[in-house]
Amino acid sequence: MQTNIEVWWIYALLSSIFAALTTIFAKIGVENVNSNLATAIRTIVILVIAWGIVFVQGNTVNILTIPRKTMIFLLLSGVATGLSWIFYFKALQAGKALLVAPIDKSSLVLVLLFSVIFLGESLNWKIILGTCLIIIGTLVLII
Structure with a gap:
């Protein structure tokens, strides 16, 4: 199972x-x-x-x-x-879909932030690093 x-x-x-x-x-x-x-x-x-x-x-x-x-x-x-x-x-x-999608999916950053604020979930260094990489990756794609 x-x-x-x-x-x-x-x-x-x-x-x-x-x-x-x-x-x-x-x-x-x-x-x-x-x-x-x-x-x-x-x-x-x-x-x-x-x-x-x-x-x-x-x-x-x-x-x-x-x-x-x-x-x-x-x-x-x-x-x-x-x-x-x-x-x-x-x-x-x-x-363009290849620009719209990364911005849309960057909502993950907001989910992480809101989950800490409203749900009391905890952060660790991997989550913080991953979130920073998502932000950087999104900026690289759209700029």
């Missing part, structure tokens, strides 16, 4: 692969359409896939047991995701 570390690593790697494909497909997809319409179409596809998985797995009954605080933060996450996608598609429509 696989440990949790192995499982999260596989999911994270798959997420990275599909995120890269998302950028390429989106760049081609926003070529001749309003970026907000493109985001709306993408959102419908994601909505169908996500709810399809929930229905197939029989998890719809669990929606009524979600605590209020959890639901509020899931809704806030949805708002943040929607705004991120809208601005991401606008950036892809106006700029």
Whole structure:
């Protein structure tokens, strides 16, 4: 049986692969359409896939047991995701994917900062060094 570390690593790697494909497909997809319409179409596809998985797995009954605080933060996450996608598609429509993607992915630096401030997670020298390298790498790519 696989440990949790192995499982999260596989999911994270798959997420990275599909995120890269998302950028390429989106760049081609926003070529001749309003970026907000493109985001709306993408959102419908994601909505169908996500709810399809929930229905197939029989998890719809669990929606009524979600605590209020959890639901509020899931809704806030949805708002943040929607705004991120809208601005991401606008950036892809106006700029090159190879420049837009690194700036978008530099959100990792903000995640590290916010996780320390809001979640109380701790930093070590490897995380600080890696974060600095991400910042430097992003600047090298966009300047």
